[in-house]
Amino acid sequence: MITWQAGKIVEKKEWCEDLYSIKIETETLPFKAGQFANIGIEIDDGIINRPYSLVNTPDEPLLEVHFNTVKEGRFSPLLTTQDIGSPISVATRAGGMLTLDQVPESRTELWFCATGTGIGPFLSLLHTTAIWQRFDKIIVCYATKTAAEMAYRDELNALQLKYPTQFQFIPFITREVSEGAIHSRFTTALASGELETFANAPLNVNSSHLMLCGSSAMIDEMTTLLEQKGLSRHSRQQPGHIAIEKYF
Ligand SMILES: Cc1cc2nc3c(=O)[nH]c(=O)nc-3n(C[C@H](O)[C@H](O)[C@H](O)COP(=O)(O)OP(=O)(O)OC[C@H]3O[C@@H](n4cnc5c(N)ncnc54)[C@H](O)[C@@H]3O)c2cc1C
Structure with a gap:
């Protein structure tokens, strides 16, 4: 209860x-x-x-x-x-697995992939000091349908200026062309190999860890594509590379 x-x-x-x-x-x-x-x-x-x-x-x-x-x-x-x-x-009790203590020690590149309001937990993580001390590279892929829906974009741009090499913010806007954003879904960019180029960080089974948050459609598609690249779902019992939180 x-x-x-x-x-x-x-x-x-x-x-x-x-x-x-x-x-x-x-x-x-x-x-x-x-x-x-x-x-x-x-x-x-x-x-x-x-x-x-x-x-x-x-x-x-x-x-x-x-x-x-x-x-x-x-x-x-x-x-x-x-x-x-x-x-x-x-x-009175919070829960969820998108936390830094769930990331295996060996990982040095942390990817956050969010659709819509799924950016929320990543903003909390990005505003901690621990994350900047622990990872060599932090990549945020954030997709919304329109530019107006891209909430907190200024905060993410400010982090990009503060951490120009350690941080990579990649905005995706799917239903309209918007300056500074990629007009595509990030699943498409992952499948074509462009996502790793934009991020300047090739996915690697030894060093990459991904957190996915938002719609089931995005999470299922991303998980399939990542598994094809040799990465696996993470759980407490079975450490892997992909942690997920499905909103709907
Ligand atoms: C762990 C967890 C964390 C969540 N965190 C957030 C959050 O930070 N922000 C947030 O906005 N939502 C979040 N959600 C979703 C949220 O809990 C509700 O499900 C959502 O706000 C819809 O609630 P509702 O009662 O209005 O609709 P419901 O009556 O619960 O659902 C109606 C229909 O809407 C669909 N649906 C649910 N959420 C969405 C959505 N966001 N967009 C489109 N369709 C949707 C459902 O699949 C269902 O078919 C989270 C869900 C989970 C499981």
């Missing part, structure tokens, strides 16, 4: 239609960068809730969640109507 702590929305940002980030004030929630927590809203017959990745780092006082409104969904339209000052419940 989920136990809850009370929270309150203290900031809300609308990136574009149906795409938001909120900040929540609540008691300290212990979690690791890259994890998710259940977020709930009280309705007549109890608390309706869904899991959301935490965008903030564990030492930041406010929890941050980045989400899109799924029009036919039950929870996200309700979350969309909540505003600054609205009460919100937060599960």
